[in-house]
Amino acid sequence: MLKGILPVLPTPFAADGSVDHDAMERIVDFALASGVDGVVFPGFASEVDELDGRERGSLLRLVVDRVAGRVPVIAGASAPSAEEAIAHAREAVAAGVRIVMIQAPKSVGVTAEAVAAFYGAIAQAVPEIEIVLQNAPAPRGSDLKPDVILTIASGNPAITYVKEETLPAGPAITAILKNKPAHLKGVIGGGGARYVIDEYRRGACGAMPAVEIADVHVALDRAFRSGDLAKARDLYMRTLPLLVIQANFRMAFTKYVLSRRGILTNHASRAKLPPMDAMDLSEIDAWLTSASSLLTTGNVMLRGAAE
Incomplete structure (x- = not known):
């Protein structure tokens, strides 16, 4: 069963815009050293829409080879x-x-019948897979309601997980788990771990944040599962400012933090993202410095908060 911290891996790029395969290996190594319970690639946070078919395939094979069976790999197939x-x-x-993990395209619509037909066609064509039904909020996703998700999942045994990241996700997680079919193994939280405590308290089996502070998220997960809610809340509180900033700058933030931690050499992205100016970087550095004692994996190379 999937559970715990399952980060979505970013795609690193060289200065010339090409995929940096060596850096991708370092990202995988960092995630594994952080103790993650699985990895996701490619996802929206991987800039999947900016990858061509050859790049996408070669990177997925690299991730699988580098993980070497130590944890599950979840492949995005939206x-x-x-x-x-x-x-x-x-x-x-x-x-x-x-x-x-598959999100139904908005072109399919939001009715149970239409979305069920979409997932049914996939399950019939590739019967050996398990599907994580990704339910993202509008405007990127279809913002499916819990009753629609339950209808879809109930009629499709291949759907064994739901990644619920609509806002607010908590009530939806509760509703899905209360009425889930027997074959649905669990609900996984999204939202970049900005609501992870609420998701876990409602019964989510795991979370799919970005990877830049995976070691802290693993520590939070382990504290929660051991019954130490106070410690889990403390870790959440001390890193939440970083996750709030990450919500604005997305992959650029993830790559910047990975560069400050010695994993990457740049924070280049292909996706069109809001630019981070000197004040943004200074604020990120300040919050990283305040959380530096929590960063237990790899090198921590942080500038002073006043720099």
């Missing part, structure tokens, strides 16, 4: 059509991955 999602799922199977 696409504008069922046919493309099927192709991504088959590529994942060929790479040795059996769990794929």
